[in-house]
Amino acid sequence: MKRIESPQNALVKHWKKLLSVRKERDKTGEFIIEGYHLVEEAIKQKENVLTIMVSDTSEIPETWDIENLVVVEINDLIKKELAETEHTQGIFAHCKQQTVNVEEQDNWNRLLLIDAVQDPGNIGTMIRTADAAGIDAVVLGKGSADAYNSKTLRSAQGSHFHLPIVKGDLFEWVEKLKERNVSVYGTAFENSTPFNEVKKEASFALIVGNEGNGINSELLEQTDQNIIVPLLGQAESLNVAVATGILLYGLTLK
16 A cells, blocks of 8 residues: 655545545536545545545555555544545545446426525535436526535535536536427526426426526527525525425326
8 A cells, every 4th residue: 555654646636636626627527525434435436536645543444346446545644634524534536537428418307497596505415406306407606606516515415426417507517408309497586486286297407596596598598497495484495405305206106
């Protein structure tokens, strides 16, 4: 097993840059994950794992299949440099972002489109919820938080390795989906129908919007129907990730 002792090592510098700089993640198509659960989910798709980094005080479980994977031992100093959590488990992985085959997109019949949601925790929770609800793919529109931000990754709890997550122009996506006769639902307070009154469709796309401003008004005009989660109490609104979960299950379950 290779061992790295110095924080000045070129690989360590690269890992730190991936953690802190979105442009570096975008340019390289790489990212860093932390913790046993995320690393375990990652190694189920070995082709996306470049390196596993484990500290002196941590061990790789014997049940993990790490054959043909590069494992690097790091000291406590480097562990602290890479840790994004207060009580780190001392295990990390350097991964490649998934590559999505363009031809697969025509087979996606249930999609979540995210318009300018800026909180990484919300993005991660929505990715996790979409995964749980059996959604085929998540599309992140302009202005949305980075899918590979550390907080997003922790909130998604490994769902990045379970379903396609792509960045795209939501106007173009809506146009393509409507050409395929996929029903496109927006979320809005005005001119909307309670989600539980909407006819269930085998194919649909749900658009959710920015925490404060909602969906871009021009995008909202392109939807087939706008839906809402009725507020039965005194709260003025729901957290966007919570609302997304209710709506996805409402549209999915028969």
